[in-house]
Amino acid sequence: MKTAWEGKLLNYLKNKGLRHSEARTKVASVVAESEEHFDIQQLVARVQKKYKDIGAATVYRTVKTLVEAGILRETFQGSAGVSLFEFTSEDHHDHIVCVDCGSIFEFHDEALEAIQARTVQSHGFEEVRHQHVIYARCRLLQKGTPE
Amino acid sequence: MKTAWEGKLLNYLKNKGLRHSEARTKVASVVAESEEHFDIQQLVARVQKKYKDIGAATVYRTVKTLVEAGILRETFQGSAGVSLFEFTSEDHHDHIVCVDCGSIFEFHDEALEAIQARTVQSHGFEEVRHQHVIYARCRLLQKGTPE
DNA sequence: GTCGATGCAAAGCATTTGCACAGAA
């Protein structure tokens, strides 16, 4: 049985005439196991921990490929100023980042998406993707820290 | 007569116990003249064109100060992967960036802001700021170009 | 066998930092 990301990857590589190499599969599999938001440096570390023979440059090159294949999604800049990525799931969501503790909370609001779509269209654009990040404080109301 | 940014700068420096140096004023004045979205490299070029004696490091250091003072706002990453800044005006707005031509369109939608505020609050957060960028195509009738 | 993909190390680049000097307070 083939997982969704394997299908996407094979399909993308085939369409682009790219090769189905071992390194690409290995990096993709590590990405698929990563639930959280991560930057490329962290991914390099994880990949190299599991597969000693993969160079950092390959991870950088593969990440670009995976984003184009729709397997990875570039989200927003982390505190270090580098882009964070996440494994693409079916459901679209946006992010709230706590400026105090750095925790990342995912949310999805149909009404918000609908209004956004209307706004974009009314200005004559056709949306490709969007990045909506809200920086906020999560401890104000003494609620639990969102995971 | 004092402009808004001069007031903000003096006030911020005073509150923080920082010095009102010539370099800070010069960089701020160049920022105030810049209407568009720009990255720090571009700002360095503009500053040094007008004032030969200001180092790049000072511009980097001053940009941080101006952001904290509320005179500059960090918006989103440009195509080169570096952050773009804009001079802070009174009206809040978000951005639509054309993925084809790179042009930047500013929009403001009250309904969208209202729903966003509701969403943030319902999850127990207190918003500090947000970054909402929509990547889209500005030429609606043009077909995409899959290679 | 071809030619794209990879690993390694070097290069590239934006940004930060160390340090001696300049200049606000």
Add this chain to the structure above:
DNA sequence: TTCTGTGCAAATGCTTTGCATCGAC
């Protein structure tokens, strides 16, 4: 005078690239 701010250059750290080799097709 005191001590922060600045200019310069070196250092840093992430990312890309050149090149010889490897491997998918």
